[in-house]
């Protein structure tokens with residue numbers, strides 16, 4: 001029988017309210033300062049469940065995501081060091097969140113992929129997948 005490869009995933013959600021302006025004519029009216037609520041979803045993935053039979057403890061995953069989002073909450077991202085001089089698009093915001101999450105994981109995490117997605121409105125979402 002062929003060996004099946006399983007991808008076990010755990011997803012936790014949170015949201016942030018931010019302000020930003022996208023300083024590029026490409027973005028039309030969004031060049032002006034405006035607010036956004038981003039629904040952020042972090043998915044952790046591994047090929048084999050850990051000895052507890054989980055991808056990751058749900059509470060630990062939620063706390064990790066919340067801690068990474070805290071410095072972004074109610075901030076004007078035009079003034080945030082990670083985005084000064086760049087348009088803080090949803091794609092760049094989730095790449096930043098993914099980087100911060102990857103940095104914050106314990107060294108023995110055993111995960112192989114991390115995905116961060118954000119929904120800015122019900123019709124539009126972006127995602128980034130990072131191999132760990």
Ligand SMILES: Nc1nc2c(c(=O)[nH]1)N=C([C@H](O)[C@H](O)COP(=O)(O)OP(=O)(O)OP(=O)(O)O)CN2
Pocket residue numbers: 022027028029030036088089090091120
């Ligand atoms: N790929 C992306 N496109 C856009 C982003 C983004 O982060 N990634 N962000 C914006 C604005 O910040 C805002 O969310 C929407 O602005 P809006 O002017 O309403 O843009 P739309 O594309 O929805 O509508 P238009 O018809 O182009 O005005 C914009 N795009």
